[in-house]
Amino acid sequence: MTLTREINRLLIATLVAFGIVALAASYWAIxxxxxxxxxxxxxxxxxxxxxxxxxxxxxxxxRLLADTLIGPNGQVERYYPxxxxxxxxxxxxxxxxxxxxxxxxxxxxxxxxLSRGFFSELVDSLLHRPQRGSDIRLTLDLTVxxxxxxxxxxxxxxxxxxxxxxxxxxxxxxxxTFNPNTLDDxxxxxxxxxEEPFFNRALQGSYQPGGMLATPLMVAAMLTGESIxxxxxxxxNPIRIxxxxxxxxxxxxxxxxxxxxxxxxxCPRPFAQxxxxxxxxxxxxxxxxFHFNAPVTIEGFAARPEDQTLSDITIDDATxxxxxxxxxxxxxxxxxxAVMAAAIVNxxxxxxxxxxxxxxxxxxxxxxxxVTTRSTIPFTTEGTARQLQDLMRNAVANGAALNAAxxxxxxxxxxxxxxxxxETQSWFIGFATLPGKRGIAVAVVLENRDDPGxxxxxxxxxxxxxxxxxxxxxxxxx
Amino acid sequence: MALHESLPVRPPAPSxxxxxxxxxxLVSSVFLAVNFxxxxxxxxxxxxxxxxxxxxxxxxAFVGYRxxxxxxxxxxxxxFPIAMFLTGWGLLAIDRLAPAFAERQTLWLxxxxxxxLLVACxxxxxxxxxxxxxxxxLIGLLLLIGTIILGRNPSGLSGAxxxxxxxxxxxxxxxxxxxxxLVAFLASYLAEQYPAMRAEELxxxxxxxxxxxxxFGPVLLMWGICIVILIWQRDLGTAILFFMVFLILLYIASGxxxxxxxxxxxxxxxxxxxxxxxxxxxxxxxxWMNPWPEADGRAYQIVQSLLAFAAGGIFGQGVxxxxxTFIPVVHSDFIFAALGEEWGLLGILTxxxxxxxxxxxxxxxxxxxxxxxxxxxxSIGLSMLIAVQSLMIMAGVLKxxxxxxxxxxxxxxxxxxxxxxxxxxGLLLRLSASEGSPS
Numbered sequence: 037m038t039l040t041r042e043i044n045r046l047l048i049a050t051l052v053a054f055g056i057v058a059l060a061a062s063y064w065a066i067x068x069x070x071x072x073x074x075x076x077x078x079x080x081x082x083x084x085x086x087x088x089x090x091x092x093x094x095x096x097x098x099r100l101l102a103d104t105l106i107g108p109n110g111q112v113e114r115y116y117p118x119x120x121x122x123x124x125x126x127x128x129x130x131x132x133x134x135x136x137x138x139x140x141x142x143x144x145x146x147x148x149x150l151s152r153g154f155f156s157e158l159v160d161s162l163l164h165r166p167q168r169g170s171d172i173r174l175t176l177d178l179t180v181x182x183x184x185x186x187x188x189x190x191x192x193x194x195x196x197x198x199x200x201x202x203x204x205x206x207x208x209x210x211x212x213t214f215n216p217n218t219l220d221d222x223x224x225x226x227x228x229x230x231e232e233p234f235f236n237r238a239l240q241g242s243y244q245p246g247g248m249l250a251t252p253l254m255v256a257a258m259l260t261g262e263s264i265x266x267x268x269x270x271x272x273n274p275i276r277i278x279x280x281x282x283x284x285x286x287x288x289x290x291x292x293x294x295x296x297x298x299x300x301x302x303c304p305r306p307f308a309q310x311x312x313x314x315x316x317x318x319x320x321x322x323x324x325x326f327h328f329n330a331p332v333t334i335e336g337f338a339a340r341p342e343d344q345t346l347s348d349i350t351i352d353d354a355t356x357x358x359x360x361x362x363x364x365x366x367x368x369x370x371x372x373x374a375v376m377a378a379a380i381v382n383x384x385x386x387x388x389x390x391x392x393x394x395x396x397x398x399x400x401x402x403x404x405x406x407v408t409t410r411s412t413i414p415f416t417t418e419g420t421a422r423q424l425q426d427l428m429r430n431a432v433a434n435g436a437a438l439n440a441a442x443x444x445x446x447x448x449x450x451x452x453x454x455x456x457x458x459e460t461q462s463w464f465i466g467f468a469t470l471p472g473k474r475g476i477a478v479a480v481v482l483e484n485r486d487d488p489g490x491x492x493x494x495x496x497x498x499x500x501x502x503x504x505x506x507x508x509x510x511x512x513x514x
Numbered sequence: 515m516a517l518h519e520s521l522p523v524r525p526p527a528p529s530x531x532x533x534x535x536x537x538x539x540l541v542s543s544v545f546l547a548v549n550f551x552x553x554x555x556x557x558x559x560x561x562x563x564x565x566x567x568x569x570x571x572x573x574x575a576f577v578g579y580r581x582x583x584x585x586x587x588x589x590x591x592x593x594f595p596i597a598m599f600l601t602g603w604g605l606l607a608i609d610r611l612a613p614a615f616a617e618r619q620t621l622w623l624x625x626x627x628x629x630x631l632l633v634a635c636x637x638x639x640x641x642x643x644x645x646x647x648x649x650x651x652l653i654g655l656l657l658l659i660g661t662i663i664l665g666r667n668p669s670g671l672s673g674a675x676x677x678x679x680x681x682x683x684x685x686x687x688x689x690x691x692x693x694x695x696l697v698a699f700l701a702s703y704l705a706e707q708y709p710a711m712r713a714e715e716l717x718x719x720x721x722x723x724x725x726x727x728x729x730f731g732p733v734l735l736m737w738g739i740c741i742v743i744l745i746w747q748r749d750l751g752t753a754i755l756f757f758m759v760f761l762i763l764l765y766i767a768s769g770x771x772x773x774x775x776x777x778x779x780x781x782x783x784x785x786x787x788x789x790x791x792x793x794x795x796x797x798x799x800x801x802w803m804n805p806w807p808e809a810d811g812r813a814y815q816i817v818q819s820l821l822a823f824a825a826g827g828i829f830g831q832g833v834x835x836x837x838x839t840f841i842p843v844v845h846s847d848f849i850f851a852a853l854g855e856e857w858g859l860l861g862i863l864t865x866x867x868x869x870x871x872x873x874x875x876x877x878x879x880x881x882x883x884x885x886x887x888x889x890x891x892x893s894i895g896l897s898m899l900i901a902v903q904s905l906m907i908m909a910g911v912l913k914x915x916x917x918x919x920x921x922x923x924x925x926x927x928x929x930x931x932x933x934x935x936x937x938x939x940g941l942l943l944r945l946s947a948s949e950g951s952p953s
Binding site: 051054056071072 | 769824840862873880909
């Protein structure tokens, strides 16, 4: 009588049970990575995301705009030494995602576009090295940007500064904005704020163009052979559209002015007459030639959510005058206006705006320039553009854009008013020229402010700052 | 296939046994040294206190090896190295997962090793267990009652099970001691009844077997203890463990498969009843059936545990490089999942093989000792305590069975558990060395 039979059975049962446990462990270890680990509630995904070392962001002069700080335990923090660049640079937050250039160049900054070969990737994964992204250098000029933000003080509005003929975005301001360093703490207030700090006014703002449409109307007038120097009686008189009384950008007594001076002073009445003369058909064609039907955007950045462009609306005789004076359904973005100014200073062809100069892979010494051929956008002929330049120089020398003048810089501009609801917007577009057929284009809009002189002043300040930066450089390569 | 054919029953020469034991301990210490080094590199710290654990472990292994060689010749060469290996691995894992607990566990390792050597090397340990079985059982039951009345939880949480008795900062879990006492009692009781039980089975037929007081008595006692543990202490794991080990011993002694199967059926029926009666049982079973909808609520722990196995994959993330700390109280019940994440499937299979070898060696002792039923039954009981408890927690953590809150023997954090497991290992060592000598 022995126990051997029972013990043998017991041993076999125990070993089978251990085998089943081993099989279950094998199942989760082999099947799990493709199924379980992809669950959204897998904390490892968030950890891996948090450990990614994003590339830094520099301005065009290699000054740091966004940095990745690495703590003693390898925790990563995105830091923005210059929070005033947030309108273009945007933000990167583990909780709230990415915005601005951080979103546009997210793939590069995260390093998702890098393939480093099988072995380096194997070694990185064995050693649990965090994913690293490339550095990027933007076209932004930190000095111009800082001067712009200072010039706005607490004024809500937007400004865009473009280099000509390259199309580099030197500055992009949208105020009020957010501080990307304190984004996580302030998110709820920022989102709820009536000032909409995340709304990029420069790229997405839908503003009434108002007197800004005087420039294309001027072209239409010149092309239809109208004299721009013959005096027009009662040119400074206000004009009524429904409840709205449109006046010159400067307060002027009752005067007779030629069309070129009406342009300089931002007087609407003569342009209403131009519109009535050319009719809705020609007006629409002229605006289309100035790309109001398909406004230029910066690729990859948030555009206007619903395009109230020319292609969506119709101009008939009933809406002819209000449309021509920029008080109709047509709205524009500050970027669009800056591109128009760039076309004028670039003799009729606008450059396509862009923001990325170069990238640098992790551990790489040298920057790789981003070379893209960008076709220019035709607005008007060289001759007309030259004439517009002179008109705008006149507006700075003698007109409403006087405040934009800066000593020893060739500056032209145009200041005007626009109305939406109870609010008045002040507009300024302008340019400065540089040797070697180069130049700078700017657009400024001030919200709820009846002061085109201030808009012109800010525009002049931006042109001067950009002029100083670019003057030192030789012929632009791009 | 009989066990004594597949495994060499006649032990090899003592010098070869010692060489095997030494090699196993050396391999273990190399594994631990490499992993402690990796952990120090990952932590980027040169603090000496992390090395303290390894040094203390090495001293325990060395002293243990030398003492067993001297005082217990002819002992099984696998039991002590496996116990030390698993404990060292557990120490490493606790240091990695919950460094605050590692020092206390190291202290417990010293106490446990001393206790193991005491139990293994004292010449009369087995005889005392047998002679004083009623006194021991009484003490055990008194401790259990004491826990019911005075029990508390070291964490101080009011909702946590009150399974500990404490004096000042020291806490002790009496149910751990009760495990050994009950197994020793049953082994000794069944060893006396066993010839009669077998004879009764032959003479009276299966029908009357259940009604024999020889069976009826211990069944009622065990059932009562389990119910008390379950109801008053809400310690589902220990209750099931006791009953399973008891059933196995009864089966070995009586040779009746029907008895075993009806016992298993009883557990299932108790499960159904428990599901209706106890919230804690209902919760465990609900989560086991479908944890996914409540992955961020009640089933968080088990889902995170499975995620850890998946994250570990085949090769593991490496010590200190995974994220098993997302599992709540990972250093205790869920340490198996942490090993899965950081040492991968290979680590898990190593652990399972170690435990399987340990159990096999324990049962081998029973085969060798079957001329002395008490010793055979005691070896089986102790082996099965370790086997059933390991299987319960491993299968629970892998969602094979509902979770029962028991520790993984040797590996999990817990002082009383470690001391008692080492006492079991010490008794097994003692049993393995005393072939043929009268008890």
